[in-house]
Structures are given as structure tokens and as C-alpha cells.
Amino acid sequence: MYTTCAFCNAKLDGDGGPSGLGVGRRIAFDEWRGRLWVICPKCARWNLTPLDDRLERIETVARAAREAKLLAATEQVALLRWQVYDLVRVGKPPRIELAPWRYGERLRARRQERLKYVIPLTVAAVGLGVAANVAAGGSLGVFVWNLHRLADGLYVTIVGNRKVNLVEPPICAHCGALLELRAKHVQHARVVPEAHADIAVVVSCPHCHHEAAVLTGSDAHAVLRQGLSYLNTSRAGRRRAEEAARVVDLAGGPDRLIRDVAKRELTLRSLRPERRLALEMAVDEQAEVQELEREWRDAEELADIADGTLSSNAQIEEELRRLKGRGGNQPNG
Ligand SMILES: [Zn+2]
Ligand SMILES: [Zn+2]
Ligand SMILES: [Zn+2]
Known part of the structure; x- marks a missing residue:
């Protein structure tokens, strides 16, 4: 082999x-x-x-x-x-x-990735700051906790600034700018119904803030996966995997949930946190499979070629x- x-x-x-x-x-x-x-x-x-x-x-x-x-x-x-x-x-x-456990693993992996950033940043900052803080008579516990929050915020910023990779970046229909989206820009996007695609997303222009283009297929998947993983990383978005998995199951599976969300035409950031996480899971699965x-x-x-079907x-x-x-x-x- x-x-x-x-x-x-x-x-x-x-x-x-x-x-x-x-x-x-x-x-x-x-x-x-x-x-x-x-x-x-x-x-x-x-x-x-x-x-x-x-x-x-x-x-x-x-x-x-x-x-x-x-x-x-x-x-x-x-x-x-x-x-x-x-x-x-x-x-x-x-x-x-x-069953809901299928999502548990994915979220665990994400938590680990987050810790890879947060722990070293915290440790480094502690090393620099402890002496000064103790000298000033501050409480070590509170100090470390604040640093941890700071590192956490930094991680969210890193994720938000990640570029969304599209095959061909679309042009804004309103101002003509080339849409170079970052994960944080996708919070204004909406999943919309589209008869001829499994999934369709309207993205907004980071320059003029108008709705700029409709993406379908793998571009829609790419935009949503990065945008949702950013939104679900920020504090308010953290929810239990089981809860979100139940939302997917109640909707009748990933495809049905995506269709349900599309019918409401809400921006991603105005979706309820557990629904937003559920949508992320659904998009992930649809895209991967x-x-x-x-x-x-x-x-x-x-x-077919290797087995001699072509003569x-x-x-x-x-x-x-x-x-x-x-x-x-x-x-x-
Ligand atoms: Zn290869
Ligand atoms: Zn524009
Ligand atoms: Zn404009």
C-alpha cells in the first residue's frame, strides 16, 4: 500500500x-x-x-x-x-x-482550540504582571481572572478577523466594492429561501453596509461556517451542545432547520443563541456531507477507470x- x-x-x-x-x-x-x-x-x-x-x-x-x-x-x-x-x-x-452526542465532539474540539490561545496568553501576561500587581498590593486572584477575560476577548477578536475564503469574492450590488469579508462581517448576513439551492445567504457590504450579494452552495457554506463560529464564540453565544442539538432534531434534521431559519429571514446576530448554534451545526453537517x-x-x-470500465x-x-x-x-x- x-x-x-x-x-x-x-x-x-x-x-x-x-x-x-x-x-x-x-x-x-x-x-x-x-x-x-x-x-x-x-x-x-x-x-x-x-x-x-x-x-x-x-x-x-x-x-x-x-x-x-x-x-x-x-x-x-x-x-x-x-x-x-x-x-x-x-x-x-x-x-x-x-443523537445529540454527534455534536459534543465538535464543540469539545473548538473549546480546545480556544484554550490553546487563552492559556498561553494568560500565562505570559501573568508572568509579566504578577510582580507589579503584588507590589501594588492587589489581589492575585482578581488579577489573574481579569487577565483570563482579556485573553478570551483577544481570542474572539482573532476569530472575528479571520478572512472568509470564497472562490470568487462577489461585488457589492450597491457601491461596487469587492466584498472581502471577515468572519465578523457575516453577523449582518441573512439565510433566505431559494428554490434552486440547498442554501442561500444574503451578505452585507462592509463598506456601505447595504445588502450586497446572494451566495449559494459552497460559498454560502463557507460564509456561514466562519460567521457563525465567530458569533457562537462570543460570550452570549456559548450554550450547551445538547440544547442546540435538540433544536436541530426538533426541526427534523439539518436541511429542515436551515429551511426554517431561511423562512424567517433574520440576520444571524438576531437569532437566539441556541438557534444560532443549531444553525452552525446544521450548516457544518450539510457542507461536510x-x-x-x-x-x-x-x-x-x-x-471505474482503475477497475477497467473504460476500455x-x-x-x-x-x-x-x-x-x-x-x-x-x-x-x-
Ligand atoms: Zn492529497
Ligand atoms: Zn457596498
Ligand atoms: Zn451603499
Whole structure:
């Protein structure tokens, strides 16, 4: 088995876990068609594994998947977590009840990222400030607590200033400025109903403050993921994961919740905190699973070639050229 990605040459991570491949932390499998892939941690492309032993390996992965936690699913693709491995099951998933714990992990990861900033900043500041403060007769406890709050505020500022990466930054329909959005600008955005897209967002212009452009598909996902994670990071946005997960479940799943929010057409910052967190979870899941489904369609085409579905050399070369020509950021569908 290879150890680097066939598309970008990055080193594949993980040890293959239940697949026995010896490499891979994100493993995709299709029991029906007998296919097994290792997903690249860098470029997210799917690397088809060699044919020998494939069926046996798929069986052990599928067995692990039956005991795994279901994180998200579309019609075709399900994302599962088994120990430290992400298993991606292709094909119609069995109907499994989505439970609130699926969000717990994501929020824990975010809290850890926050602590990575807050703790060192606090420690550094304490080191500088303790002597002066004690000399002035101040209380050490209150001093440290204030520093912690300061570092926390700094973290929120860092997140708010993160650039939103769009394939092609839109132009403001009102003043003509190029919209270079940062996470904090997205608080004025609104999710709106749109007949021809899973999701649509109206963003406002940071220059003239008018509503400037409508984004759909992966651009809408990108804007919302960064904007919501900023809003939900600030103090008022901190809520329990279970509460928000319940909001998603009560709405009838991620897609339904997004549609419900769109109907009200409120700006993100005026959404209730638990609803805002619920929307973030819903957008995350919709985006992640749609991305996996897109990658699977590409991988499926390559697998057809590898397994000899395309007969002539010319046909294969033409397919490879076409697949190579595609960028990482494709429009929806
Ligand atoms: Zn790669
Ligand atoms: Zn403008
Ligand atoms: Zn204007």
C-alpha cells in the first residue's frame, strides 16, 4: 500500500485501523461495489486501494462501521466515527437515529482550540504582571481572572478577523466594492429561501453596509461556517451542545432547520443563541456531507477507470485529463 497521496503527494495519516492497510485515518468504503479508499488529510481526495485483499478489508471496515457513531449522512454517503478513525460509508445508509452526542465532539474540539490561545496568553501576561500587581498590593486572584477575560476577548477578536475564503469574492450590488469579508462581517448576513439551492445567504457590504450579494452552495457554506463560529464564540453565544442539538432534531434534521431559519429571514446576530448554534451545526453537517459526496463522485469515476470500465487507453487518458483539470473548489451538484 502506498503511503502518500496520489493527487498531492502529501503523507497519508493514521495507521489504517480496521482496514489493516497500515495507513489512513479517514477511510471510505463501498460494500456494494467492493471499493476502498484512503482520504488524503491535506487535499481530501480519495485514494483507491489496490485490488488484492480489498473485499476482505472492506468487510472488517464495514463491521467497525456498524459499531461506529453516525456523525452525518446524505442519501449516498454517511460519515461515521470509530475510535480515532473517520469511516465514510458509500451507498444508502441504514436509517439510524441521529443523537445529540454527534455534536459534543465538535464543540469539545473548538473549546480546545480556544484554550490553546487563552492559556498561553494568560500565562505570559501573568508572568509579566504578577510582580507589579503584588507590589501594588492587589489581589492575585482578581488579577489573574481579569487577565483570563482579556485573553478570551483577544481570542474572539482573532476569530472575528479571520478572512472568509470564497472562490470568487462577489461585488457589492450597491457601491461596487469587492466584498472581502471577515468572519465578523457575516453577523449582518441573512439565510433566505431559494428554490434552486440547498442554501442561500444574503451578505452585507462592509463598506456601505447595504445588502450586497446572494451566495449559494459552497460559498454560502463557507460564509456561514466562519460567521457563525465567530458569533457562537462570543460570550452570549456559548450554550450547551445538547440544547442546540435538540433544536436541530426538533426541526427534523439539518436541511429542515436551515429551511426554517431561511423562512424567517433574520440576520444571524438576531437569532437566539441556541438557534444560532443549531444553525452552525446544521450548516457544518450539510457542507461536510455534500463535500464527501462530491469527492466520492470523483473517486467513483477514477475507480471505474482503475477497475477497467473504460476500455481504451485513449479513453482513460482523456478521463484522467478531465479529472486533473478540475480544481479543488467546484460548484455544487
Ligand atoms: Zn492529497
Ligand atoms: Zn457596498
Ligand atoms: Zn451603499
